[in-house]
Amino acid sequence: xxxxxxxxxxxxxxxxxxxxxxxxxxxxxxxxxxxxxxxxxxxxxxxxxxxxxxxxxxxxxxxxxxxxxxxxxxxxxxxxxxxxxxxxxxxxxxxxxxxxxxxxxxxxxxxxxxxxxxxxxxxxxxxxxxxxxxxxxxxxxxxxxxxxxxxxxxxxxxxxxxxxxxxxxxxxxxxxxxxxxxxxxxxxxxxxxxxxxxxxxxxxxxxxxxxxxxxxxxxxxxxxxxxxxxxxxxxxxxxxxxxxxxxxxxxxxxxxxxxxxxxxxxxxxxxxxxxxxxxxxxxxxxxxxxxxxxxxxxxxxxxxxxxxxxxxxxxxxxxxxxxxxxxxxxxxxxxxx
Amino acid sequence: xxxxxxxxxxxxxxxxxxxxxxxxxxxxxxxxxxxxxxxxxxxxxxxxxxxxxxxxxxxxxxxxxxxxxxxxxxxxxxxxxxxxxxxxxxxxxxxxxxxxxxxxxxxxxxxxxxxxxxxxxxxxxxxxxxxxxxxxxxxxxxxxxxxxxxxxxxxxxxxxxxxxxxxxxxxxxxxxxxxxxxxxxxxxxxxxxxxxxxxxxxxxxxxxxxxxxxxxxxxxxxxxxxxxxxxxxxxxxxxxxxxxxxxxxxxxxxxxxxxxxxxxxxxxxxxxxxxxxxxxxxxxxxxxxxxxxxxxxxxxxxxxxxxxxxxxxxxxxxxxxxxxxxxxx
Ligand SMILES: Nc1ncnc2c1ncn2[C@@H]1O[C@H](COP(=O)(O)OP(=O)(O)OP(=O)(O)O)[C@@H](O)[C@H]1O
Ligand code: SF4
Ligand SMILES: [Mg+2]
Numbered sequence: 237x238x239x240x241x242x243x244x245x246x247x248x249x250x251x252x253x254x255x256x257x258x259x260x261x262x263x264x265x266x267x268x269x270x271x272x273x274x275x276x277x278x279x280x281x282x283x284x285x286x287x288x289x290x291x292x293x294x295x296x297x298x299x300x301x302x303x304x305x306x307x308x309x310x311x312x313x314x315x316x317x318x319x320x321x322x323x324x325x326x327x328x329x330x331x332x333x334x335x336x337x338x339x340x341x342x343x344x345x346x347x348x349x350x351x352x353x354x355x356x357x358x359x360x361x362x363x364x365x366x367x368x369x370x371x372x373x374x375x376x377x378x379x380x381x382x383x384x385x386x387x388x389x390x391x392x393x394x395x396x397x398x399x400x401x402x403x404x405x406x407x408x409x410x411x412x413x414x415x416x417x418x419x420x421x422x423x424x425x426x427x428x429x430x431x432x433x434x435x436x437x438x439x440x441x442x443x444x445x446x447x448x449x450x451x452x453x454x455x456x457x458x459x460x461x462x463x464x465x466x467x468x469x470x471x472x473x474x475x476x477x478x479x480x481x482x483x484x485x486x487x488x489x490x491x492x493x494x495x496x497x498x499x500x501x502x503x504x505x506x507x508x509x510x511x512x513x514x515x516x517x518x519x520x521x522x523x524x525x526x527x528x529x530x531x532x533x534x535x536x537x538x539x540x541x542x543x544x545x546x547x548x549x550x551x552x553x554x555x556x557x558x559x560x561x562x563x564x565x566x567x568x569x570x571x572x573x
Numbered sequence: 574x575x576x577x578x579x580x581x582x583x584x585x586x587x588x589x590x591x592x593x594x595x596x597x598x599x600x601x602x603x604x605x606x607x608x609x610x611x612x613x614x615x616x617x618x619x620x621x622x623x624x625x626x627x628x629x630x631x632x633x634x635x636x637x638x639x640x641x642x643x644x645x646x647x648x649x650x651x652x653x654x655x656x657x658x659x660x661x662x663x664x665x666x667x668x669x670x671x672x673x674x675x676x677x678x679x680x681x682x683x684x685x686x687x688x689x690x691x692x693x694x695x696x697x698x699x700x701x702x703x704x705x706x707x708x709x710x711x712x713x714x715x716x717x718x719x720x721x722x723x724x725x726x727x728x729x730x731x732x733x734x735x736x737x738x739x740x741x742x743x744x745x746x747x748x749x750x751x752x753x754x755x756x757x758x759x760x761x762x763x764x765x766x767x768x769x770x771x772x773x774x775x776x777x778x779x780x781x782x783x784x785x786x787x788x789x790x791x792x793x794x795x796x797x798x799x800x801x802x803x804x805x806x807x808x809x810x811x812x813x814x815x816x817x818x819x820x821x822x823x824x825x826x827x828x829x830x831x832x833x834x835x836x837x838x839x840x841x842x843x844x845x846x847x848x849x850x851x852x853x854x855x856x857x858x859x860x861x862x863x864x865x866x867x868x869x870x871x872x873x874x875x876x877x878x879x880x881x882x883x884x885x886x887x888x889x890x891x892x893x894x895x896x897x898x899x900x901x902x
Contacts, residue, residue: 301796330798343789346596347811353790359807360799390595406793 239315242446243277243300243333243414248309250292250299254521268520269295271470272309274547277414282440282447284457284478286493287467288517293450294338296467297418300448301335302326313414331361334407336417340399340424344391350377350402351387357409376405381435397428404435408443415440416448421456433460454493458482466490469520469528472547476554484564486556489529527559535560600815603891610887613880620877624683631677638681638847642672656865665869668852669859673845675866679873681847686877689763689832694825696767701774702817706805708775709782720779723772731769738765739840755846762841766828774820781816785809815892822885826878833874849874 251266269292277283287293299306302318310319318329334357337343344353354373358364374384380401391399400420407415417436421429437460440447451457457464458478465475466489474487485491495511515532518524527545530536539559547557552564594602604610623630631637647653651669659666665676708719739761746757785791786809794808835841836850844851852870860867 298792303792303796327798330796335793335796337789337793339789343793345790345808345812349595356794356799356807357797360794360797360803392596393594403793406797410797 240279241276241312242279242281242314243275243448244310244312245273245275245296245300246310246312248273248296248299248311249307250295250304251307265521268470268523270299270306271523273467273470273472275465275472275475277446277448278462279413279446280440280444281462282449282457282460284454284461284464285448285450285467286454286457286464287452289452290517290520291467292470292520293452293467294418297335297416297448297450301333301416302329303335327361331410332412333414333416334410334412336400336403336407336415336420338419338422340396340403341391343403344399346391349388349390350382350394353391353402354405354409357406361410372409373405376409379408379439380405395428396424397432400424400432401435404432404439408439411443412445414446414448416450418450419452420449422452429456436460453496454482454490466493469517469523471528471557472555473529473558474554474556475547476552476556480552480554480564484562486550486554486561486564487529487558488533488535488562491562527557529558597814600891604887607887607891610884613883613887616876616880617884620683620880621687623680624687627677627680627684630680634676636674636677638673638677639845640673642667642674644672651859651862659865666865668855669863669866670855675852675869678847678852679849679870682849682852682870683873683877685759685836685842685846685848686829686832686874689759689766690825690829692763693766693770693828694821696763697770697774697824698817698821700767700771702778702810702813704771705775705778706782706809706813709779710786710801710805710809716779719775723775726769726772729769735765735769735835736838736840755842758841758843762832762835766831770824770828773824774817777816777820778813781813782809785812819885819889819892822881822888826881826885829881830874830878 248270249268249272250270251268253266271292273292273296275283275285285293285296295304298304300311302311302321306319310317312318313329313333318326321329348356351370351373354376355364355369358369358372363369370387374387377384377387382398382401382405386394391402394402404420407417420436421432424432433456436447436449439445440460447460449457449460454464454466461478463476464478464481465472466481466487467473468489474481474485474490481490482494485494492511492513511534513532518528518531524531524541525544526542527533527536527540530540533540537560543559545557545559547555550556550561550564644653652667652672656666665674665679667674668678704719704722708716739758742765743757743761746760747753751757751760791804791808794804799808832841832848833850833853836843836848837854838850839854842848842851844855849870853867853874856863856867856870
C-alpha cells in the first residue's frame with residue numbers, strides 16, 4: 237500500500253432500492269447514484285469532484301465518510317480498509333475523516349449554541365472535558381475566523397458564511413487528516429464564496445489536510461484543486477491533474493462544463509466557444525446504455541450506444557471515458573514521442 | 574493565522590448585541606408580549622393555586638364540599654334565597670336537595686379536573702414522544718409496528734369503549750388494590766384517556782422526526798461518531814419540544830372536558846365526591862328552578878378550557894411567529 241495515499245475508493249457502487257415493490261417482493265428498481273467510482277487522494281492534496289446536481293456527488297461523499305455503506309467496492313483510509321468497519325473502529329475512523337456539509341442552515345442544530353455545536357465531536361467521542369473543551373472550541377473559532385466571544389450565540393444569529401465557518405470548525409475539531417467538503421460554498425452568496433474558499437485553502441496548508449472538495453461547477457475548484465474528477469450520472473468521466481483537465485479537457489462533458497465557466501481570457505478555454513448542453517440529465521434509475529452521456533453528446537455515434545467507454549489513460553496521466561475524446565495537445569504530444 | 578481571523582462584514586452588526594438569545598428565549602419573549610395569553614396564564618395559575626389549597630380555603634371560609642346544610646333549603650328542597658341562596662355564608666349558594674356548599678364543591682372539583690388533565694397529559698406526552706421519536710428515527714420494522722398501533726388505536730370507537738369498559742376495568746383496578754369507588758374510577762379515566770391520547774402526540778412527533786432526521790446536523794453528529802441515543806436525546810429532542818408543547822397545551826383542555834363529560838354521564842366520579850361533571854349532571858335536574866346551579870360549574874369549566882386554548886394558540890404563535898411552521902422544526 238502506497239503510504240502517500242490518504243484516501244482511496246475502489247470501484248465504489250451505491251444503489252438505492254426504490255420504486256414500487258411487488259406485493260410481497262422487494263423493490264424492483266434502484267437509483268444507481270454511484271456506479272463504479274475509483275478515486276485516489278494523495279496526502280496533503282486536494283481532489284476536486286465536479287458534476288451537475290443529482291449526479292451522485294453527495295452520495296459518493298457519504299459513502300466515503302461511511303455515513304452509508306456502499307453496495308459494493310472498497311474505501312481505504314490511510315491504508316486501512318474501512319468499507320465495513322463498525323462500532324469502536326468506525327468511531328476511530330470518524331476522528332481521522334470529517335465532513336463539511338452543503339447547507340449552512342440545516343447542518344447546524346438550531347437549538348444548540350455555537351459552543352455546543354463545535355464541542356459536539358468531543359462529547360460524542362467521549363473526550364469532553366469541562367476545562368479543556370471550551371478552550372479548544374474557542375481556539376477553533378479563532379482558527380476559522382469567528383469571534384470566540386460568540387461562543388454562546390445560536391446559529392440563527394449568523395450569516396451563511398459564518399455558519400459555514402462554524403461547520404468547518406466542527407469538522408476540524410477532532411484533528412482529522414482527511415476532510416470531505418460537500419459543496420461548501422454552493423449555498424453562499426458569491427461575495428462570501430471567495431472568503432470561505434480562501435479559508436479552506438489556508439487551513440489545508442496550515443493543517444496539512446487531505447481535502448476532497450465537491451462542487452457542481454468547475455470554476456469553484458479551479459484554484460483549490462490539484463486534481464479533478466468529473467462525474468456524470470454516477471460515473472467518473474474524466475479524471476486527472478487540474479492543469480491538464482482545465483486547459484485541455486478531453487471529455488465532451490468536461491468541455492461543456494468548462495465552456496459554461498466565465499473566464500477572463502476566452503483563448504485559454506481549451507477549444508471552441510460556448511457549448512450549451514441540450515436536455516436534462518437522464519434518470520439514474522434507468523441510465524442510457526453504453527455511454528451515459530450520449531443522450532446529450534454532440535459527438536455521439538452508434539458505438540456510444542452499444543459499448544460503454546472505459547476510463548483509460550490518454551497518455552498524459554489523465555483518464556477519460558469516451559470513445560471519441562477531444563484531441564488535446566497534451567495527448568498528441570505524448571503520443572508523438 | 575491572523576488572515577483567517579478576519580471577520581465577515583456582518584459580524585460588526587451582530588457584535589453590538591451582547592448576549593445570544595436561544596430560540597427558546599426568543600419564543601418566551603414573544604409569548605410575554607401577548608397580553609391575552611398572559612392573562613390566560615394567570616387564570617390557569619389561579620385555578621391551580623385554588624385547587625391545591627382547596628382544603629385551606631374551605632377551612633378559612635368555614636365551608637365543606639360534603640356537609641349537608643338543611644337550613645339553607647326550603648320545604649321543597651330548593652335553596653332558600655335568590656340565585657341558589659347566594660349569601661355571606663355560602664358565597665356561591667348551595668346545592669338543591671342537599672344544601673352542600675357550591676363554592677367548596679367547585680374548589681374540590683377543580684382538583685379533579687386539573688389532576689386528570691395534567692396526569693393524562695403527562696402520560697400521553699411521555700408515551701407519545703418516546704414511541705414517536707423511535708418510530709421516526711429507526712424507521713423500518715419498529716416504525717411499522719408503532720404506526721400500526723396508532724392506526725389501530727385511531728380506528729377504535731374510543732368513546733364507546735371508554736363507556737363500555739368502565740365497569741369491568743374499575744372492578745379490575747379495585748381487584749388489584751386501587752381504593753374502591755372514586756379513586757378507581759379516576760384512575761380508570763386517566764388510564765383510558767392516555768391509552769387513546771398518546772397516538773396524537775406520537776403521530777406529530779414521528780412526522781417531525783422523519784423530517785428532522787434528514788437534516789444535515791444529524792449526519793454531522795453521526796459523522797463524528799454519535800450514538801443513536803446521543804442523536805435522539807441531544808440532537809432531535811431539543812427540536813421536538815416546540816411541537817410537543819403545542820399539542821400538549823391544546824390537548825390538555827380536551828382531557829379536562831372529557832372528564833367532565835364522563836362524570837356528567839355518571840361514568841366518572843360519583844357524588845358525594847365533587848367534580849364539575851358531577852355538578853353539571855346534577856344541576857340539569859334543576860335547570861328551571863335553580864339555573865344558577867347550572868351556570869356556576871359550567872362557567873368554571875368554560876373559563877378553564879378557554880384559558881388553556883388561548884395559551885395553546887399563543888404558544889404556537891410564539892414558537893412559530895411567521896406561521897409557516899419553520900420554527901417548529
Ligand atoms: N437516500 C436515498 N434514497 C434514494 N435515492 C437517493 C438517496 N440519496 C440520493 N438519492 C438519489 O441519488 C441521486 C444522486 O443524489 P446525490 O444527492 O448524491 O446528488 P448530488 O450530486 O449530490 O446532487 P446535488 O448537487 O443536488 O447535491 C439522485 O437521483 C438522488 O435522488
Ligand atoms: S463516448 Fe460517445 S457519447 Fe459518450 S462522450 Fe464520448 S463521444 Fe460522447
Ligand atoms: Mg449534494
